[in-house]
Amino acid sequence: MNIFGWTKEQLAEALKDHGIPRFRADQIIRWMYQRGAVSFDAMDNLPKSLRTQLPQHFSIDRPKVVSRLHSADGATIKLLYEFADGQTAETVLMRHPYGNSVCVSTQAGCRMGCAFCASTLHGLQRNLTVGEIAAQAIGIADFLRQEGARVDTIVVMGSGEPLENYDNVMAALRLLHEEYTIGLSYRGVTLSTSGIVPGIERLAEEGIPISLSISLHAPTDALRNEIMPVNRMYPLADVLRAARAYAERTKRRVTYEYILIRDLNDSVREAEQLAKLLRRQLASVNLIPINPVAERNLFRPSKETIRRFQKALEERHITATLRREMGTDIQAACGQLRNRLMEAGL
Incomplete structure (x- = not known):
């Protein structure tokens, strides 16, 4: 039984079945999550007899890093994790002036079919x-600990739609919040969704102050249908209604992500439509010039076009920021490294 991913309470219950005192769970869990132990032999404050007994029932299996890329400026590190069954997913460490942020994946691949991803x-x-x-966040925490730093924030924006893996995602965030792991504040978590309305509604009921980010990328159903198939199931009106309810329930501002794609959704007309859509919402817009994906044949607008779009939003009293680009030299956008290795047959 692989215990990596268990809570202290789950481990204590399992230990009890083997006649092992509950207090040992705290020792084992801290070795596993805070000291990087991958075997029971390393846990030298446990009796030798217990270190011999534990592997008969339990294992500590962590995913392994099969590729690691560092940006030239040292601010971004991208890891490709491989899991026990050979599936892979990417994780990115971003060093910001305000702290270290980790972007985690929630699925191996994705079924959303977004045209730009x-x-x-x-x-x-x-x-x-x-x-x-x-393990993605804990692995980065192990790395940062060596230089006296820590994981400050997590963005659930890697590969996959997190609200389609709801139970596992929330259990992982609750585990990372525990003081015996990395003690992450819920206010330091941002979860990004393509607009899974039932998941947004369920998240609002959790009672924890996670920031919600919604991938919008188009101001009309017709255009969003074209680039985001999920819109056919959850159209803009339903997504915006759920987002407003989330903001009202949590008192947390919702961020709308808007990837700017040349000659597709980057005109002043689209900016005006977007401003009208978001009027009187507790919301802001995060503008993201597309990180070109060779297979998609989609390109980023000029700097002038980007500035014009942002200005059009601001003139209509919509808070709009331009995402700081990080890791473009190491293909830090979701899925790029994984796809490259898959196509190479690695």
């Missing part, structure tokens, strides 16, 4: 488990 090129293989999601 590399993650969905090979479809969805499977959901990631609680341990596989948590």
Whole structure:
């Protein structure tokens, strides 16, 4: 039984079945999540007899890093994790002036089919488990600990649609919140969705202050249908209604992500439509010039076009920021590294 991804309470219950005192769970869990232990032999404050007994019933299986890329400026590190069944997913460390942020994946691949995204090129293989999601952040925490730093924030924006793997995602975030793992504040978590309305509604009922980010990318149903197939199931009106309810319930501002694509959704007309759509909402817009994916044949607008779009929103009293680009030299956009290795047959 692989215990990586278990809570202290789950481990204590399992230990009890083998006649092992509950207090040992705290020792084992801290070795596993805070000291990087991958075997019971390393846990030198446990009796030798217990270190011999534990492997007969339990294992500590963490995903392994099969590729690691560093940006030239040292601010971004991209990891490709491989899981026990050979599936892979990407994780990105971004060093910001305000702290270290980790972007985690929640699925191996993705079934959403967004026209601009590399993650969905090979479809969805499977959901990631609680341990596989948590291991991405804990692995980065192990790395940062060596330089006296820590994980400050997590963005659930990697490969996959997190609200289609709801239970595992929330269990992983609750595990990462525990003081015996990395003690992550819920206010330091941002979850991004393509607009899975039932998941947004369920998240609002959790009672934890996670920031919600919605991938919008178009101001009309006709255009969003074209680039985001999910819109046919959850159209803009339903997504915006759920987002407003989330903001009202949590008192947290919703961020709308808007990827700017040349000659597709980047005109002043689309900016005006977007401003009208978001009027009187507790919301802001995060503008993202597309990170070109070779297979998609979609390109970023000029700097002048981007500035014009942002200005049009601001003139209509919509808060709009331009995402700081990080890791473009190492293909830090979701799915790019994974796809490259898959196509090479690695």
